Amino acid sequence: MSPSIKELAREWLSIDCNPNTRSEILKLLENEKFEILEERLRRRISFGTAGLRGKMGAGFSLMNDLTIIQTSQGLANYISKAGGKSIVIGHDHRHNSKQFAEYTATAFILKGFRVYYVSNRGGGDIPTPFVPFAVDYFKSFGGIMITASHNPSADNGYKVYWKNGCQIIPPHDKRIQDEILLNTHPIEGAWNFEAAFDHAENASCIHYCMEEVFNLYLQRLTTQVITTKISPRIRFVYTPLHGVGLKIVTAACQKIGVDSLISVEEQSRPDPDFRTVEFPNPEEANALDMAIAKADAEGIDLLLANDPDADRFSAAVKDNGNWRQLTGNELGYLFAEYIISQIPREKYSSTYLLNSTVSSQMISSMAATLGVNYIDTLTGFKWIGNKAIDLEKSGYNVPFAFEEAIGFMFPLIHDKDGISALVLFLQMYDHWIKGGTSAVLKLEEGFKKYGYFKECNGYYRVPSLSSIETVFNKNIRRLRGNGNSGIDKPYPNKLGRFTISAWRDLTTGYDSSTSDHLPLLPVDRTTQMITAVLRSEDEDTVRLTVRSSGTEPKLKVYIEGCSNTEEKASQVSHEVWKLLESEWFKTETTGLVSSLSL
Known part of the structure; x- marks a missing residue:
């Protein structure tokens, strides 16, 4: 039989020697807050x-x-x-x-x-x-x-x-x-x-x-990531968002020719309460407001940021007088394009680019055009890093990998590294300036070569874990279609006006694109993850992934439209978001709450 909540509380008190946490449990027990104790102890x-x-x-x-x-x-x-x-x-x-x-x-x-x-x-x-x-x-x-x-x-x-x-x-x-x-x-x-x-x-x-x-990391950064010093005219504002990045970023920037770092004073020192931001994540709305204000006051057009533990990196640039924060997918393409441009063409066939399956397919398009190898992995740098090691053991060079959540991996470690990303971005930025171009122009150049890719990513907060099961098992997987032979297939033919041309379910272990219908990526029946490719009659393509979060009560959605114009690519990705909401997620009955207002 399961122990009573009082027995669980006594078990906790018998082995916890921290006076503060002991006091928490004792007070809850004395005040008969059994519901809270259930949440904490059961x-x-x-x-x-x-x-x-x-x-x-x-x-x-x-x-x-x-x-x-x-x-x-x-x-x-x-x-x-x-x-x-x-x-x-x-x-x-x-x-x-x-x-x-x-x-x-x-x-x-x-x-x-x-x-x-x-x-x-x-x-x-x-x-x-x-x-x-x-x-x-x-x-x-x-x-x-x-x-x-x-x-x-x-x-x-x-x-x-x-x-x-x-x-x-x-x-x-x-x-x-x-x-x-x-x-x-x-x-x-x-x-x-x-x-x-x-x-x-x-x-x-x-x-x-x-x-x-610290010193060894800086030394390896100097030999493996830093290839040139940047022009002294490059000025930027940096924020570690109340985290630990300032000391190492300052030292790294000195190695590439930055004599004095202009940082956001209020956010420069480690602060566990993150007093100036609601969420200490560079991707969150308003997280970079103080840095933008500092840059405007200094007449600076470039802003760089790390998250508090400095493993993620973000950048914002002035574009026609307005600030534009580059997305993780945009940064991923810019890094990949720059790194590949530094590699001799005869080494393309022995080079791999990687990103997670929920990240942009723009580098896949670039790799296919140039003859560089590309592969995607499951979400998370645990998968990206291990795949890179496997490829390196087979004799391949893996100079770069990324994930759309502003995570970037370079040869220094097999994990995301916001410090290496910042240093390489500055070298890349200096290279653009010397060539008379910019981040926005390089993106436009890439779109014209490889297609316009625009994302519509977000999440739904879920009232309970059972809501996720309802969405995937009762709303999505019940939608079956017919193949050309008329035989049932375990996924729908259509989503709105779009035809579903490929379907991968890493929960059930099905992939329509392989000869045996078994996925190449690992299957995990304890989590929910479906990826689909949609096509419209006018040849627009949309790739989407919906998955349950491993750490939060959320259903995460990643949508990327590809078309012949930026406007159209953005339009189709937003259209698919709305279709998912009405046809798959059925928010009126499931209680899912969207993070986006479209």
Whole structure:
């Protein structure tokens, strides 16, 4: 029988040694807030390919010292069974990040690991890219970064890298979760990180390496990403959005000829409360308002930004006197076009470009035209990075990969890296200026060559997880069509005026474009993901993907129209958004709430 909520509360209180979180549970128990206790204690926070991410607070379902200790003990056991005896650990500036990292390190120290602590004994906030970089450099068996990236200030996270410097992929996530459930009782010494660190120092099994990694990363950035210094006339405003990017970005910019960095003073220092923005994500509306105001006051036409843990990058440029923030897909094409232009044509056939399946197909069109190889992957850099490693082992060069959510990967690490992206963008921008062109003109030039690609991306908030099941199983998969032979096919023929020419369902394991109808990408029956290609009678093409979010109560939608004009490409992508809303999502009955007002 399931334990009562009072029994779960007593279980929590018997093993939690943090006075603050103990007090939270005690007060809820004393005030008989059983509904809240159910939410906090009945369900355990789940470990997945993204590790852990969620709100901080008391309870098995939240991020706190106890769930961090339990997770770290399970992960240490799992890595030890796989033959590993070393780990890289870093943390950002969020509330509790330093303490979570200390408890994480303690669990590994007590299990006999050598810990590469990308911090110092007094604490030190680092960008996320430093951890996969350190995993590669120290040849560690794995890495852990305590960060919630660009989530709200109430959240924190626990991101795990495997020994190849990539975020973990299945089946590691499930096996780690199983190991966590076998190690929920804190072992002796788990709550005393000061004693553990003292022991580790005396035994020389902890290596404080923040400055070392900083300098090594900067050195590799100089040799692998920086190819030229930029003109001193290039001026820009930079914002780290209250994150950790300023120090490394300043040092990197000095390497390419930027003597003084103009930053947004109010957002330059790490601030776990992100006081000047509602959401610390460069993609969010109004997140760059202070930076734009600073640029206007300084008479500057270029704005660059990182998210708080500096693994994502965004840029905005002045276009005919108005600010235009480049989308992740636009930046992805611009990076790809510039990088390919620097590669000798005879090496095209041994070169691969990658992006996720929900990102723009514009680089696919470019690659096909130029004779460069291209492949897409599942969503997330865990898939992009691992695919890049597989290709590199086969002798291919993978100079660039991206995801539409302003994530960009370069040869320095096999993960997204907003610092490398910023440095390369400045070199690219300087190259455009010298050639008498601009970001907007380069995009227009690409559209004329490879087709106009315009996106309409967004999401729907869902009232419950059952709503997602309803949308996919009762609204979408019930729509079956007939092939040319008249035989039923497990997907519809039409969406509005569009004919569905290709269909891939990575939940059920069906792909209409392969000879055996089996997808080339991994199938996961625990998540929902459908991709379709639509065609109109006037030869417009629309590619769409709908999927359930792995971290939030959302249904995510990615639509990209391709046509012979920018206006028409945008028009068809928006048209398909409305068709999905009415024919598939049926918001009036399912309760889904759109993020877009079209």
